[in-house]
Amino acid sequence: MSDLPLIQADPAVSSPAATTRKGGRGRGSRLLSRTDRVVIALMVLVPLLLVVGLVWFPALATVALSGTNWDGIGPIGEIEWVGGRNYSDVINIYPPFVPAVQNNLLWLAALFVVATPFGMFLAVLLDKEIRGSRFYQTALYLPVVLSLALIGFVWQLIYSRDQGLLNAALGTSTDWYGDPDVNIWAVLVAAGWRHVGYIMLLYLAGLKGVDPSLREAAAVDGASEATTFFKVIFPVLRPINIIVLVVTVIESLRAFDLVWVVNKGRNGLELISALVTQNVVGEASRIGFGSALATLMLAVSLVFITVYLATVMRENRK
Numbered sequence: 001m002s003d004l005p006l007i008q009a010d011p012a013v014s015s016p017a018a019t020t021r022k023g024g025r026g027r028g029s030r031l032l033s034r035t036d037r038v039v040i041a042l043m044v045l046v047p048l049l050l051v052v053g054l055v056w057f058p059a060l061a062t063v064a065l066s067g068t069n070w071d072g073i074g075p076i077g078e079i080e081w082v083g084g085r086n087y088s089d090v091i092n093i094y095p096p097f098v099p100a101v102q103n104n105l106l107w108l109a110a111l112f113v114v115a116t117p118f119g120m121f122l123a124v125l126l127d128k129e130i131r132g133s134r135f136y137q138t139a140l141y142l143p144v145v146l147s148l149a150l151i152g153f154v155w156q157l158i159y160s161r162d163q164g165l166l167n168a169a170l171g172t173s174t175d176w177y178g179d180p181d182v183n184i185w186a187v188l189v190a191a192g193w194r195h196v197g198y199i200m201l202l203y204l205a206g207l208k209g210v211d212p213s214l215r216e217a218a219a220v221d222g223a224s225e226a227t228t229f230f231k232v233i234f235p236v237l238r239p240i241n242i243i244v245l246v247v248t249v250i251e252s253l254r255a256f257d258l259v260w261v262v263n264k265g266r267n268g269l270e271l272i273s274a275l276v277t278q279n280v281v282g283e284a285s286r287i288g289f290g291s292a293l294a295t296l297m298l299a300v301s302l303v304f305i306t307v308y309l310a311t312v313m314r315e316n317r318k
Helices: 018-031 033-066 083-093 097-126 133-145 148-157 165-170 183-208 212-220 223-235 238-254 256-263 272-280 287-317
Strands: none
Touching: 033 287, 083 287, 097 133, 097 238, 097 272, 097 287, 133 183, 133 223, 148 165, 148 183, 183 238, 183 256, 212 223, 223 238, 238 272, 238 287, 256 272, 256 287
16 A cells, blocks of 8 residues: 555635636626616616606606596696597597698608608719718708708798798799798708708618629629619618608608797698697697697507517517
């Protein structure tokens, strides 16, 4: 037998693996200090509270109030529930509602049929890296950073009956903002001016991400530029097309600033959003009735938002 002493493992000394596991647990527990936990909690809770308080609670409260006749003055405990009477009154005995729906549909058609294709056309041209493309991008996108209220004032310089540029050029004295026969078209031109730049930017970003090999393959097959775009490039831009569709619909529904600046949404410029404001914060102060109008807008918006979210989630699963 060997005379070498037997070395017994000291139970106080752990194995390397155990040490690693133990050290890992120790380091993991020390990764987040109390201050870190407080900061993370605040980063989660503050945005959550803002979204709930500024988005979800007002939306749910609007839906709930749409079934009441509250005028915003009496105590909440005395609110009378009227069910669907507000919706029936909106559709049947509220004269401005039908013109407002027609103007919203006209707004949607003008943006979708004229402004959106024109913005896409400009994006295709600027994607060719023509001389001065940076300047054109900036100039065309500049209206997007302006609010619609400010755009209304800018176009007032053009549409003014006495000193406007348009009447001076045409030699007429048309009241473009005041005449109910033409003011909706004048406002649509101003709104389309802003919308074109936004759509141009979206499509330009999409075109920059298209694989160049697609164009090269189409050129090898002898396809023209128009055929290449509509048969090859445009289908690839499907996510951008969905975004543009949703943005256009929502823009047509939430249009408010421009018509409110012009004449508070009256005299030919009735829009649903303007009717909501007139009833909620106007002289009538019919909170329940205005909430019913707002709920109708919310329901229509949710249809397109749901389609958009479903499309995005389907694309992410592929």
